[in-house]
Every structure is written in structure tokens, then in C-alpha cells.
Amino acid sequence: MVTATENAQLRVVVEFSGGLEMLFSDQKRHVISIPTTDENGKPVTVAYLIEYLCKNVMKDSRKELFVLDSQIRPGILVLINDADWELEGEEKYAIQNGDNILFVSTLHGG
Amino acid sequence: MGTGNETGVEALNSLIASKEQELARLKKQLVEAEGADKRASEQAQETPWRWPLKAEEYDRYGRQIILPGFGTDGQLRLRASRVLLVGAGGLGCPAAAYLAGAGIGRIGIVDGDVVEASNLHRQIAHSTSRVGVFKAESLIAHLRDLNPLVQYTAYTTHLTPQNAEEIVSQYDLVLDCTDHPTSRYLISDTCVLLEKPLVSASALRTDGQLIVLNAPVGSQGSMKGGPCYRCVFPVPPPAESLTSCGEGGVLGPAVGTMGVLQAGEAIKVLLKGKGWLESEVEDVRPSLMLFSSPLLGGVSMRTVRMRGRRKDCFACGEGSKLSLASLKDGSTDYVAFCGGKGGATVNVLEPNERISAKQYADRRTKDEHLLLDVREAEHFSVASIDGAVNVPFSRIHTAAGEKERPSWLPPTLPTDAPIYVVCRVGNDSQVVTRRLKDIGMDEGGKRVIVDIKGGMRAWKNEVDETLPFT
Ligand SMILES: [Zn+2]
Numbered sequence: 360m361v362t363a364t365e366n367a368q369l370r371v372v373v374e375f376s377g378g379l380e381m382l383f384s385d386q387k388r389h390v391i392s393i394p395t396t397d398e399n400g401k402p403v404t405v406a407y408l409i410e411y412l413c414k415n416v417m418k419d420s421r422k423e424l425f426v427l428d429s430q431i432r433p434g435i436l437v438l439i440n441d442a443d444w445e446l447e448g449e450e451k452y453a454i455q456n457g458d459n460i461l462f463v464s465t466l467h468g469g
Numbered sequence: 470m471g472t473g474n475e476t477g478v479e480a481l482n483s484l485i486a487s488k489e490q491e492l493a494r495l496k497k498q499l500v501e502a503e504g505a506d507k508r509a510s511e512q513a514q515e516t517p518w519r520w521p522l523k524a525e526e527y528d529r530y531g532r533q534i535i536l537p538g539f540g541t542d543g544q545l546r547l548r549a550s551r552v553l554l555v556g557a558g559g560l561g562c563p564a565a566a567y568l569a570g571a572g573i574g575r576i577g578i579v580d581g582d583v584v585e586a587s588n589l590h591r592q593i594a595h596s597t598s599r600v601g602v603f604k605a606e607s608l609i610a611h612l613r614d615l616n617p618l619v620q621y622t623a624y625t626t627h628l629t630p631q632n633a634e635e636i637v638s639q640y641d642l643v644l645d646c647t648d649h650p651t652s653r654y655l656i657s658d659t660c661v662l663l664e665k666p667l668v669s670a671s672a673l674r675t676d677g678q679l680i681v682l683n684a685p686v687g688s689q690g691s692m693k694g695g696p697c698y699r700c701v702f703p704v705p706p707p708a709e710s711l712t713s714c715g716e717g718g719v720l721g722p723a724v725g726t727m728g729v730l731q732a733g734e735a736i737k738v739l740l741k742g743k744g745w746l747e748s749e750v751e752d753v754r755p756s757l758m759l760f761s762s763p764l765l766g767g768v769s770m771r772t773v774r775m776r777g778r779r780k781d782c783f784a785c786g787e788g789s790k791l792s793l794a795s796l797k798d799g800s801t802d803y804v805a806f807c808g809g810k811g812g813a814t815v816n817v818l819e820p821n822e823r824i825s826a827k828q829y830a831d832r833r834t835k836d837e838h839l840l841l842d843v844r845e846a847e848h849f850s851v852a853s854i855d856g857a858v859n860v861p862f863s864r865i866h867t868a869a870g871e872k873e874r875p876s877w878l879p880p881t882l883p884t885d886a887p888i889y890v891v892c893r894v895g896n897d898s899q900v901v902t903r904r905l906k907d908i909g910m911d912e913g914g915k916r917v918i919v920d921i922k923g924g925m926r927a928w929k930n931e932v933d934e935t936l937p938f939t
Contacts (some may be wrong), residue, residue, distance in 0.1 A: 376761060377673070377674060377759075378712065378717070384795055388535065389547060419863065431741075432706065432707065433702075433705060434587040434704075434705065434706025435706075435708065436757075436773075441772070441774065443757075445776045463678075463759060464710075466671040466677065466707065467559070467650050467653065468646040468673035468712075468713060468717070468719055468724070469560040469645075469671050469672060
């Protein structure tokens, strides 16, 4: 179990699909560790995770394909443990250790 | 000789006698048989066919009728149903084939495109001999052969806000088998207004997605019923983030799988029947099915829970202004809503920062230069211009350290040697040209950096028509 000390980390499984993986080194699944609290001592949220991914995981310079006007780009679904993040509080959802966060780009081809 | 003749006459007489006997026996049999036939047909007229389905329907659909939960009632429901497929491509072909096979009463197909050779690896109901034929008609030719008991209607046009009501209103359920957000929003809005359930699928590269919407249908403005496409995707993706099958590629079996699953979901909705579709259920949460079959990995299917109806949904929410009239008069501009036409041309360069393919063909033999082809490696591997250096668009964007000299730049290239940038159709090349200038690769104006207008497509049209273009 992770205890809430300052050095404590949360282990999060982040997955990309629908082509978003191309922005993240062509890798669909990333297991990352993030701090339990942000710079203000608040529990980290999905918003924090998105910023973290942009800064630390995304190698592609086309940030606008992931984040637009500091919001997740329209056409990307965020799923927290296999549920639409709108059912979980969207970007305010506080991340728990072991969470699975899936970013899916909606497809339109047929 | 005389004796021989007599013996011959006797033998013939006896043969005739025996044949006459046989003839009499056959005539008697005939009379009996005719009587039996007459009685049978009289009986048949007295007791009409006692079964709800025709004999040929039992033969054809028996294997699905005996499924637990299906039964004769299920088959009758399918026979009484009318299903519309919008799109006769990679999704529509397999979806329509399974629906026709299952014995849907009436199937309508909307598609304004014609069959092309590049469709055939995935659009399995079309055929080489039908290249150039309207897809809606080609698909129906295939379906008629598969099951002549179904009624078919071809609409050789695209669905538009003007014709949507007239077409969709004649059906009970709609399958969205199209390939662009504009049609997806139009189909969903029409289904909300006409209270039709919608089975929506999509695919690209090796991935697919599937969701059942408006089921139960619920009425516009009520929170009862399943969400619509806009509830789930209220804002369309920016046009520049879209990739079509033509650019990104698509694996036939991946899009085929989605079409097959779509037919399965449609059958399931129809089997539940009108009563279920019209039931007033609050907070219906659909699930979105995500399919992935990467070339270098296994297959995965994952089902995620989606949100229900959105109170403030533009189409189905409370106070929605969307109506059949507003649809028709064009006040909902789907193309503008989705950020312009798909594959819109980019205009980031000034005319003097671009040259035509022909101009490049003239210059390439004269000056030392670098031709930078920014298509993805797969496109480049199919065919390229001699001497071109391939640095895919995505890699240019991952180049670390913006001020560093990129590793792809040949160290021997003089600082005043031009760089020509080419891509597939002339959009990415503009973005790259601008970026190379922004990071100072034009050596303060000493080096010319321009892009080739129209990309490799223009090169094929203007310079080398043998070039295989993908
Ligand atoms: Zn809605």
C-alpha cells in the first residue's frame, strides 16, 4: 500500500488508442508513477495527469492534437477504469493508486 | 425362311399383347394418381398454410430461429422490420450482408459513391466487374443473390439535411456506416427527430469503435431513452486532426469486424421489439465497444461505460431548437460545424514559398538541393522521387532540441542549397516548410525552402504518371 508521505507515488496505467499512441512514441500502454499530491499539496487529479503526460511522456511537438486551450481536445474520450470520465467527475477526478486511464481518439472512417 | 417368318409374327403378336396389358395397367395407375392429386389440392385449398412463416423461410432461417431467445417471433419481427444503412463501404458491406441473410423485411442503402478498385480489399460485397457502378446498386446486386426474399431500395445519393427526413422516415432502425463526422452528426440528429434507434460504427487503420444510440428511443427533450451521438460527442474533433482511410490506411478485417458487429447489434435491437424501444427508461447508459487488432500484436475488444442523455444536448436535450424544419432549411450547417470539408486544403505558405511539381522537375537536374519527403514511411516505401530523403511528418515533430541541426540534414549540403519539401497532397509539406523556416534552417534567408504544390499527387499528374500513388 502507498502511504501518503511526501515521496509517495501513485502507479497509474495510461493507455492510448485510436491513433493517439502515435503521439506517445507509438506505445499503447504506459505504466507511470506520479506524485500523490500536486505543488499545493492537493491530491493529484486527471487534469494533473494530462499536464504531466504533455510535459514528460509526449515526445511529439503537436500538443494541439492532445490538448486544445488547456482542455483535452474534442474527439478524445477519457475513460477512468473503463468508464467515461463524465461519470467520474471529469478532470477533477482524484487519481487512485492502480487506476487505469484510457485516452481514445474517436474514429470516423468506415 | 418361311418358318422363320412365322415365328417372327408370333413373337411380335405376343409382345403387342403384353404391351397392351402394361398400357392398360399404367392408364389405371394414372387415373388413380390424378384422383389423389386432385384430392390433395382440394385438401390444400380447404386448409391453408398453417405456419406463420413460408416453407422457404423455415429452410433459410431455421438455424437462427432455434437460437434460445430468437424463435419464430423473432423471425417475424425481423421480417416486419425496415433497416436503413447509410454507407455501402467497409462497414456497410458486411453489415448489409448479415442483415439480408437474417431476413430483415426491407433494406435501404444510401451511398452516392461508385465502386473503385481501392475499395475492394475491404468492401467485400462489391466486385471487380462492378467497378464504376454505384455502390448502393452494387451492394444490392450482391444482397439479392444472397437473399431474394428481402425487399431492397437503393438511394444513389449522399444523405443530406434536405433528403434525410424523407429517406430515414421509411425505416425502423438506422446503421451509420459512413466515414466522416459531418454525416455522423446529420444521421444522429435525424434519428433523434424521427425517434429511430441508431447503430453507429467506425474504423481506421487496425482499430474500430461501436455504439448503440437512441435505444430506447425516447422523445426529444425528455431524459428518457438512450443518448444520441451528440450526447456522447458534443463537440466534433478539429478538422485537421482527422485522418481518413485514404491517408491512414485501413485493415480489411478490422473494418469488416465492426460491420459484422453492427449487424449483430441491429438484430438484437430489432428482436427486443417496439415495446422495448418505446419504453420510458431513465438514464440509459450505453457501452462503447473498442476493437483493436494491431499488425504486430494480438486482438483486443474492450467495452467501456458511457454517459447517458445530456440535459443540454443540442439535439435531444431540453429546449433543443433542432427540428425537422430547421434541418431542411439548412440552419444547421454540418460542414461548418465540423470545421469545414474533410481534407480541407491548408494555406500556411505564401505563393512565393511554393513551386509546382513541373517547376521542381526542371530545377532538380540543375541545382544541388535536398528533396525532403515528409510522408509516413509506408507511403514512401510504395514509391518516391529518386534521391528523396524520407523524414515522416510525425518524426519532424518529435525532433528534440529545436535549434539543433537535424540529423537528417546531409552534412555536405551547402548552406545555400535549397530544400524542397514534398508530401502526399501538399498540406503537411506547407506545415513542415513553415516550421523549418521558423527554426532557422533557411540560414537567415540564404537558403530557399519551398514546398511542392499538390505533393506526390501533382507529381504523378504533371511529371510521372507511372508513379503508384497511395
Ligand atoms: Zn443527445
